[in-house]
Amino acid sequence: MIQRRTVLQRLMYAAGMAVTSTLPYGFARLMVPEARAGFSTHLRPPGVLPDEHAFNSACIGCGLCGEVCPPRCIRFYQHEGGEKVNTPYIDPEQKACILCNKCMEVCPTEALTETPRNDIDMGIAQIDRTACYPWVDRVICGACVSICPLGERAIGFKLWNQYQPVVKTDCVGCGLCVEVCPHPSLPIRIVRRSEGTVTRHRL
Amino acid sequence: MKAKPFFLWRHLNKLRWLTLATVFSMLVLLPFLHVYQAYVAAHAYDLLAPREQELYDTLEMLTAPFVSDPAEDLDAIKGNTWSGTFFGLQLSDPLAAAGQMAAGMNLYTPFLLTALIPVLLTVLFGRFYCGWICPASFLYELNSNLAILLRRMGLQAGRRHLDKRFKYAVLIAGLVLSMITGSVVVAAIYPPAVVGREIYYAVALGGFGAGTVFFAVTLLFDLLVAQRGFCRYLCPGGALYSLLGRYRLVRIQRIVENCNDCAKCNAVCEFGLDPLRDGFGQECNNCTACIAVCPTDALTFEIKPQDVGYQGAGHLGKRYQREHAYGASGEGMP
Numbered sequence: 279m280i281q282r283r284t285v286l287q288r289l290m291y292a293a294g295m296a297v298t299s300t301l302p303y304g305f306a307r308l309m310v311p312e313a314r315a316g317f318s319t320h321l322r323p324p325g326v327l328p329d330e331h332a333f334n335s336a337c338i339g340c341g342l343c344g345e346v347c348p349p350r351c352i353r354f355y356q357h358e359g360g361e362k363v364n365t366p367y368i369d370p371e372q373k374a375c376i377l378c379n380k381c382m383e384v385c386p387t388e389a390l391t392e393t394p395r396n397d398i399d400m401g402i403a404q405i406d407r408t409a410c411y412p413w414v415d416r417v418i419c420g421a422c423v424s425i426c427p428l429g430e431r432a433i434g435f436k437l438w439n440q441y442q443p444v445v446k447t448d449c450v451g452c453g454l455c456v457e458v459c460p461h462p463s464l465p466i467r468i469v470r471r472s473e474g475t476v477t478r479h480r481l
Numbered sequence: 482m483k484a485k486p487f488f489l490w491r492h493l494n495k496l497r498w499l500t501l502a503t504v505f506s507m508l509v510l511l512p513f514l515h516v517y518q519a520y521v522a523a524h525a526y527d528l529l530a531p532r533e534q535e536l537y538d539t540l541e542m543l544t545a546p547f548v549s550d551p552a553e554d555l556d557a558i559k560g561n562t563w564s565g566t567f568f569g570l571q572l573s574d575p576l577a578a579a580g581q582m583a584a585g586m587n588l589y590t591p592f593l594l595t596a597l598i599p600v601l602l603t604v605l606f607g608r609f610y611c612g613w614i615c616p617a618s619f620l621y622e623l624n625s626n627l628a629i630l631l632r633r634m635g636l637q638a639g640r641r642h643l644d645k646r647f648k649y650a651v652l653i654a655g656l657v658l659s660m661i662t663g664s665v666v667v668a669a670i671y672p673p674a675v676v677g678r679e680i681y682y683a684v685a686l687g688g689f690g691a692g693t694v695f696f697a698v699t700l701l702f703d704l705l706v707a708q709r710g711f712c713r714y715l716c717p718g719g720a721l722y723s724l725l726g727r728y729r730l731v732r733i734q735r736i737v738e739n740c741n742d743c744a745k746c747n748a749v750c751e752f753g754l755d756p757l758r759d760g761f762g763q764e765c766n767n768c769t770a771c772i773a774v775c776p777t778d779a780l781t782f783e784i785k786p787q788d789v790g791y792q793g794a795g796h797l798g799k800r801y802q803r804e805h806a807y808g809a810s811g812e813g814m815p
Binding site: 295302303306331338339340342345348349353357380386 | 584669674677686691
């Protein structure tokens with residue numbers, strides 16, 4: 279017959295094991311403090327699961343998407359990442375996505391699913407008309423329009439003035455326009471689709 | 482004296498070191514390949530210097546037979562041991578599959594299938610991944626060599642014994658935490674994943690990441706607390722492999738007729754197992770260090786789903802010979 283004391287001892291031991299076994303995870307988590315609050319220009323790679331939580335649980339942090347990325351625009355959250363640590367992001371201010379589909383093809387999990395180019399949703403471009411050169415000064419620029427891989431469907435000039443850019447609803451948010459924008463304050467940036475001026479006015 | 486084991490088993494340890502070193506150097510070289518690819522893409526191929534064109538042609542020639550799309554020639558081998566592609570074959574760590582399954586709370590079969598080959602090999606060979614492939618193992622073994630060096634200099638490295646079952650608790654805690662937080666937390670503390678990732682970050686993205694500190698701490702833990710302590714007591718992947726390889730078919734076994742009880746096998750075993758008394762268990766990673774060190778060829782591979790129990794003292798040893806010289810009951814012993 280097992281004595282009550284041994285049962286208690288074993289229970290204590292198991293409880294101690296259960297508590298101490300979470301310590302390595304806590305220790306690893308200590309090194310990645312909470313994600314910074316506030317506006318961030320970081321985008322997720324194309325073909326990403328629409329729900330951020332579902333993406334975090336599907337991504338195993340293997341880094342394959344970054345390794346096949348031809349322009350090397352995919353980077354990974356580090357110390358500032360919080361629970362997003364080791365998951366991929368694209369900072370279009372540094373280097374933007376060229377929509378080549380390689381990351382979606384190589385991803386072993388469904389975190390990045392293969393999506394046709396027109397259905398990719400990384401966000402939508404938004405132009406700050408109080409800063410954009412042609413909108414403010416009537417100067418000649420058009421860098422964003424000429425770089426856009428989707429062409430006329432995504433961004434075009436306003437009809438009555440050749441050089442004032444206007445975003446259209448087919449924009450997938452690849453961020454090449456952000457990368458190429460010559461204005462130091464980047465009046466064009468990628469926002470969530472629901473927050474974009476164009477989409478808000480359409481809906 | 483029984484027949485000697487197949488002579489090649491003695492040299493498997495060298496092959497193992499070669500494999501470990503190859504995997505590790507691949508992990509270092511692949512990010513450079515990636516950087517080089519981006520370099521070629523940035524400077525069109527025609528504009529490269531002749532020497533660089535030669536290098537590119539050579540690399541392309543090596544990989545071209547294995548890929549269908551010439552544009553993806555150099556993408557044939559990508560990734561690390563956590564998850565990677567190898568000439569079109571996608572392979573993943575079973576722990577990655579388990580962790581992802583727990584985090585998402587659903588079965589995503591295409592990804593689980595990539596872990597199938599490693600799982601089958603583990604069922605056959607037990608914890609072979611730990612001894613033969615794991616890039617962290619490579620560094621940990623170098624680290625235990627450093628401990629030997631320190632001991633020669635008079636500094637005592639830690640040789641504490643903790644509870645082996647602790648790593649199973651770490652594995653379960655990791656899966657439960659994955660379920661709760663919804664992200665694959667085991668990836669943050671699993672050394673091979675950390676090492677593969679950090680090398681890639683350092684080479685291709687210009688700096689070590691958060692995991693480097695963690696890995697450095699595990700190295701110190703091994704040095705100061707217990708020999709190969711992380712693998713033996715904490716590694717969640719090691720726990721998973723031990724469970725999968727519990728009834729492995731290929732295992733090391735002692736030939737009691739050849740054994741002389743010299744205990745060199747116990748001294749050389751990095752995992753602190755007990756080959757001298759047939760104590761291999763599910764922890765053995767088939768590293769064959771004990772076979773290589775055995776002076777009387779008393780250890781060999783057997784195909785058996787379970788260990789034999791303690792077979793008694795080695796027949797060439799003093800204890801066995803004393804007992805049997807004077808009879809089993811020991812009458813007339815000095």
